[in-house]
Amino acid sequence: MSRVKFATKLTLLTGCVMATTMFAGCLNHPLKPVELEKSSTDEEQIDLIVNKDVDILFVIDNSGSMGEEQAILANNFGSFIEVLEQETVEANYRIGVTTSDNGNRWCETGVTTPEAGNLVMSSCKDRIGDFVFNNGETDASDIACNDICTLDAAALEVLPTTTDVDSIAAPRPWLENIEGKKNIPATTDTVEAFKCLGxxxxxxxxxxxxxxxxxxxxxxxxxxEEASYGFLRANAILAVVFVTDEADCSYNKSFSEIFEQDGNKVFWSDPTALYPTSAVCWNAGVSCSGDPSNYDSCDAVNKDVDGNEDVDDAAAVLHPMSRYIGLIEGLEQQKQELNPDQEVILGLIGGVSSDRTPFYGDVGATDPAFQDNYGIGPGCQAVNPNNPDEPVEAVPPVRLRDLVEEFTPNNMHSICEPQYKDALDAIARAIEKQIVPACYTKCVKDTDLSTDALDPECTVQEDPPGGGASDAVTMQECLRDAAGYVLDEQSGDYVMPSTDANACYALLTDDPTGMATADPGDDMSNFCAGSNYNLEFKIARRPGFPAISGTAISATCSLADFAELSCPGIGG
Known part of the structure; x- marks a missing residue:
């Protein structure tokens, strides 16, 4: 979008008026002179949305059938990071990983160590025994770890980092890349690190x-009191990604009798069996309607120990969905106090078909073993290229579906696919949409009409969280030379204007094609230019000096006298 400067537009307008005067004698009704509304204010302070902080939690199913799926996730993780690190995004991200294991009396044998929400930050090679299931019946040591993890302990060293809630630098149980500074060695690639840590x-x-x-x-x-304290940043975009091939079994431990031999076995596939199967999880939290071979719908419901439906939350044997929806809503509301447009992002790679919809149907007649084990037929199926005799199958994720659809509709993806590249890319794109450029949403005055490019006059301030007007710091513009903004040769980022500056701002005034100047450092984004704004800000920070969560950036610029001429269609 080429910009016609105000002086040029005024000339064009004058020419039009002269032309209409020449032909006025031919008109029955002379044209009414154009009346322009002058701006009522000379300048205006606007809060800039410059947040690129993203906290991402992966909840990874670590049950016996997940070896190949974890390998696929690790091998496709580059698609996720590629989006976060692309030049138009440059997210300051943290990535934490936990498992689906919260324990159960049938799992308390010393074989498993329930993470119960603790973040795991260690090489799979240091946990190689975790990749053997059922006394060696299934061994995923190579496919899910040895074949994909190529880094040694030195390359995976977790370096100290300081959080917003703790001033003491210490190693933290997550991966991060903030303003170009990682908490693993600089020579270690984040994608390769995840292949070991994921x-x-x-x-x-x-x-x-x-x-x-x-x-x-x-x-x-x-x-x-927790090692993961500080993982969540107040202003950061929050994303949660579930990777699982089974239904959720988040049960209220006050009702653990639903799993016990001498308890109420109403949810067991076979009440005479020696032990329960995962069918308990489905039967205790889901109700379906329609033809059992292809149900019309299956929905999450509260059931009590006797199997009665639609009971109060307090009587539900599986924790009610309100527990999880309420938590996410609360976090989202806190974030929207800082940025009204911010939304929590949820994603799922689970038992849905390639078109992102689950299938619900009993398979008791065709596959009684699957029905007994899970209480329902597969939500997706695929040929297993490594073992054609054992197809890839996953249980439809009703409770997980309800949570994801509540906050990020249509962000479910099939775990039965041979690759997760498209799924991870789509989830990352949902995060990208929350990271918007810092457009100045008023029409800025051009202070030098003799040049082709906009020459704005602005002041930028940085306000620390909880501070008053007296605590605001006036920021410096990033370093310029005769050719434009000076960019660091290695990082490509803007160079600080002085040794005592840890942050600076750049004024982006060209359209995305670089129209007006040859300086690559002042090109606007498609987002701001497409909305007909004429100025965008870019905030750069010195590596190792990230903004404190809750920091606000505001800009005050001189406004154009006649916005409808200088910025036609602004905001559109």
Whole structure:
């Protein structure tokens, strides 16, 4: 979008008026002179949305069937990071990983160690025994760890980092890249690091509690007594990604009798069996209607120990969905106090078909073993290229579906696919949409009409969280030379204007094609230019000096006298 400067537009307007005067004698009704409304203010302070902080929690199913799926996740993780690190996004991200294991009396044998929402930050090679399931019947050591993890301990060293809630630098149980500074060695690639840190093994509890793991992880991150304290930043975009092939079994431990031999076995596939199966999880939290071979719908419901439906939350044997929806809503509301447009992002790679919809149907006649094990037929199926005799199958994720659809509709993806590149890319794109450029949403005055480019006059201030007007700091513009903004040769980022500056701002005035100047450092984004704004800000920070959560940036610029001429269609 080429910009015609105000002086040029005024000339064009004058020419039009002269032309209409010449032909006025031919008109029955002379044209009414154009009346322009002058701006009522000379300048205006606007809060800039410059937040690129993203906190991402992966909840990974670590039960016995998840070896190949964890390998696929790790091998496709580059698609996720590529979006976060692309030049138009440059997210300051933290990535934490926990498992679906919250324990169960049938899993308390010393074989599993329930994470219960604790973040895991260690090499899979240091946990290689976790990749063997059922006394060696299934061994995913190579496919999910040894074949994909190529880094040694030195390359995976977790370096100290300082959080917003703790001034003491210490190693933290998450991966991060903030303003170009990582908490792993600079020479270690984040994608390669995740191939070692992401896989969680396959000896976790088979009664997966994906929702409760998320709940506990987010609660722990807010408790000063926890190792993950500080993972959540007040202003950061929050994203939660579930990776699982089974239904949620986040049960209220006050009702653990639903799993016990001498308890109420109303949810068991076979009440005479020696032990329960995962069918308890489905039967205790889901109700379906329609033809059992292809149900019209299956929905999350509260059931009590006797199987009665639609009971009060307090009587529900599986924690009610209100517990998890309420937690996410609360966090979202806190973030919207800082940015009204910010939304929590949820994503799922689970038992849905390639078109992102689950299938619900009993398979008791065709596959009684699957029906007995899970209480329902597969939500998706695919040929297993490594073992054609054992197809890839996953249980439809009703409770997880309800949570994801509540906050990020249509962000479910199939775990039965041979690759997760598209799924991870789509989830990352949902995060990208929350990271918007800092457009100045008023029409800025051009202070030098003799040049082609806009020459704005602005002051930028940085306000620390909780501070008053007296605490605001006036920021310096990033370093310029005769050719324009000076960019660091290695990072490509803007150079600080002085040794005592840890942050600076750049004024972006060209359209995305670089129209007006040859300086690549002042090109606006498609987002701001497409809305017909004529100025965008870019905030750069010195590596190792991130903004404190809750920091606000505001800009005050001189406004154009006649916005409808200088910025036609602004905001559109």
């Amino acid at each position: 896989p969680q093994g396959i000896n976790g509890c088979g009664f997966e509690s994906q929702l409760e793991s998320m709940y506990l992880a987010l609660i722990r991150a807010q408790s000063a």
